[in-house]
Amino acid sequence: MIVLDNVSKVYRGHNVDNEVLRAVHLTIPRGDSIGVCGANGAGKSTLMKLIAGVERPTTGKVTRHMTVSWPIGYSTAFHPHLTGADNAKFVARIYGADERELLAFVEDFAQLGSYLYEPIKTYSAGMAARLAFGVSLAIKFDCYLVDEVTGAGDERFKLRAEEALYERRDRGTLVMVSHDTGTLFRYCKRGAVVYGGTVTLYDTIAEAADVHHRLQSIGARAGQAA
Structure with missing residues (x-):
């Protein structure tokens, strides 16, 4: 199990602080598969780094009762x-x-x-x-974190990557971020939406994807009105 308890993450700049995540409460049970939806800049990758321990929360606590990979595709280390x-x-x-x-x-x-x-x-x-x-x-690892990597490489590599992820998901825990909700449907049972600094967990990936798309439509209409 992985537990985020009242976790916030603030990136401090010279003139302004950017609070990416605020008071997040999230529990990831062993054996779960969660697809994370959210717009660009919403904080999806930050959430993954906090789960992995690549970054520390500004406030709150992340507790891990299983081994966790770094975000797959995160090669800057x-x-x-x-x-x-x-x-x-x-x-x-x-x-x-x-x-x-x-x-x-x-x-x-x-x-x-x-x-x-x-x-x-x-x-x-x-x-x-x-x-x-x-x-x-x-x-x-007990838990694999995947951040937008399944598109890397040719078709043969993509097929091998998909097969490997299915195998890891079936014997462990998987948390995946993708801009393509179709990818999340293939791998994940439950879903989470990152929006406005919050993270909301849903029982199905279908429900999370629906909420995500509705939030994006509302944002697009508001931008047009402005």
């Missing part, structure tokens, strides 16, 4: 001057995984070819996302 292989081996050492087994999995899954042994700074965004995806899946 890689050292740009090290090769993809060296970054993968470094992650293996951090998590106590076998370096050779992890590297073999990543080499087969990410399909980077010789680029796996080139510095990360030479990678395209899609290549870096595929490396992050492969490294994340090579580690056995």
Whole structure:
């Protein structure tokens, strides 16, 4: 189980503070699959980083009773001057995984070819996302966080990515962010909507998607009226 208790996140600038999330209460049970909806800039990725522990809340507390991946597709933690292989081996050492087994999995899954042994700074965004995806899946986590990565790569890679995510979802917990609600329908049973700094959980992804679309329609009409 993962519990966010009265969590807020504020990014402080020189002249203004930006409160992205405010007083969020959210419980993610083991074995759940939750699709997170929200407009650009609503705070979806911030929510994922808080769940992962990549960032700390400004106020409140995040409690994790299971192991959690970093957001798949979040590749900025890689050292740009090290090769993809060296970054993968470094992650293996951090998590106590076998370096050779992890590297073999990543080499087969990410399909980077010789680029796996080139510095990360030479990678395209899609290549870096595929490396992050492969490294994340090579580690056995209880909960996998997925942030807009299933579109990286060719059709063969997309198919393998989908199969891998279904397998992780069926044996564990999955929290996914996507601008495409159709993707969320394929992977998730329940849904959450991030809007106005709040996070609301719904029993079905269909209900969450409906609320999300209605909120976007209201926002669009208000913008036109202005």
